[in-house]
Amino acid sequence: xxxxxxxxxxxxxxxxxxxxxxxxxxxxxxxxxxxxxxxxxxxxxxxxxxxxxxxxxxxxxxxxxxxxxxxxxxxxxxxxxxxxxxxxxxxxxxxxxxxxxxxxxxxxxxxxxxxxxxxxxxxxxxxxxxxxxxxxxxxxxxxxxxxxxxxxxxxxxxxxxxxxxxxxxxxxxxxxxxxxxxxxxxxxxxxxxxxxxxx
Ligand SMILES: Cc1cc2nc3c(=O)[nH]c(=O)nc-3n(C[C@H](O)[C@H](O)[C@H](O)COP(=O)(O)O)c2cc1C
Numbered sequence: 001x002x003x004x005x006x007x008x009x010x011x012x013x014x015x016x017x018x019x020x021x022x023x024x025x026x027x028x029x030x031x032x033x034x035x036x037x038x039x040x041x042x043x044x045x046x047x048x049x050x051x052x053x054x055x056x057x058x059x060x061x062x063x064x065x066x067x068x069x070x071x072x073x074x075x076x077x078x079x080x081x082x083x084x085x086x087x088x089x090x091x092x093x094x095x096x097x098x099x100x101x102x103x104x105x106x107x108x109x110x111x112x113x114x115x116x117x118x119x120x121x122x123x124x125x126x127x128x129x130x131x132x133x134x135x136x137x138x139x140x141x142x143x144x145x146x147x148x149x150x151x152x153x154x155x156x157x158x159x160x161x162x163x164x165x166x167x168x169x170x171x172x173x174x175x176x177x178x179x180x181x182x183x184x185x186x187x188x189x190x191x192x193x194x195x196x197x198x199x
Contacts, residue, residue, distance in 0.1 A: 003083040005029040005197050007038040008075075010089030010100030014040065017136040017174050020182045021190045022088040025132050025169075028194025029084070039078070041099045044071040048102055055109035061124040063109040072106050084197035085163055087154045088134035095149040096135070104153065110160045122160065131163035132193040134171070141172030167193035 007026045011018035019040075026036040047068040055064035066072060079085065089100035096104075111120035133154040137144035145151060151168055158165050171186045 003029075003034045003198055004081060005034045005036045005084040005086065005194075006078055006082040007036065007086040008088065008103070009038060009040045009042075010087070010097050010103065012042055012097065012099070017171055017180060017182055018088040018090050018134060021134045021136075021169060021171060021186060022086050024187055024190035025086045025134070025194035025197070028191040029086075029197050032195050032198045034084070034198055037078070039075060041103050044075065046070055046072055046075075046099075046102055046106065049105035049108060053108070053113060053115070056111050056113035056120065057115070059112055059123075063123065064112075066106065066109055068106075072103075075103075076109075079161055082129065084130040084132075085158065085161060086132045086134065086194070086197070087157055089150065089154065090136040091138075091144060091148045091150045094147065096153045100157075101153070104157050107157065107160045124162065126162055127159075127164045129161065129163035130166045130197045131158035131161070132190075132197060133158065133165055133168045134190065134193075135169070136171040136174050138175035139172060141170040144170055144172050166196040166199075169193060 007022040009019050009022050030036045047070050055066045089096035112123050113120035135150040169189045174180050
């Protein structure tokens with residue numbers, strides 16, 4: 001069966017930098033033999049985590065049940081059935097976007113953290129997927145890597161989702177025009193990264 005690669009877009013702008021690079025990585029993966037799909041977090045109904053920790057109370061290797069009944073359940077099912085993920089979010093105020101963080105916070109269900117335990121414990125430390133991380137900034141990538149928490153946030157997200165990061169794309173200096181054309185070097189990085197998801 002063809003490997004399944006899922007793209008998760010945490011940008012607010014369809015067709016802009018992050019969406020373009022996620023799509024490019026997915027297309028390259030498809031050309032290499034994968035089946036691909038893409039989720040726009042902004043199109044999904046995702047409630048905020050309210051820190052009730054109900055989903056973390058019961059032991060077990062599978063993620064816990066959330067009190068919310070929204071699109072997160074189907075998103076998690078899609079992630080679980082995928083072999084690779086592409087996580088994309090631009091930098092807003094020195095970290096990933098609020099919609100990406102809202103999604104990330106809901107991943108606390110991957111932890112066992114009953115009341116009385118000081119810290120959460122990842123239920124399952126297996127790494128059976130690959131991940132490509134994509135972010136973008138107005139500032140040059142050098143400063144973006146140094147001064148923002150975006151790559152770290154995306155990397156932790158990948159880890160929680162049992163994915164080993166195989167490539168990171170940092171598209172810096174990319175906010176000078178309303179509809180920026182994504183430079184060829186980032187497109188090529190995304191193509192290479194997409195192929196790495198299957199290699
Ligand atoms: C509200 C807001 C906050 C931003 N904060 C930062 C920032 O802290 N650092 C930075 O380098 N760029 C920042 N940017 C620029 C975006 O990261 C950049 O425009 C990115 O390309 C947007 O991704 P998109 O093209 O997928 O929408 C910000 C943009 C907006 C609108």
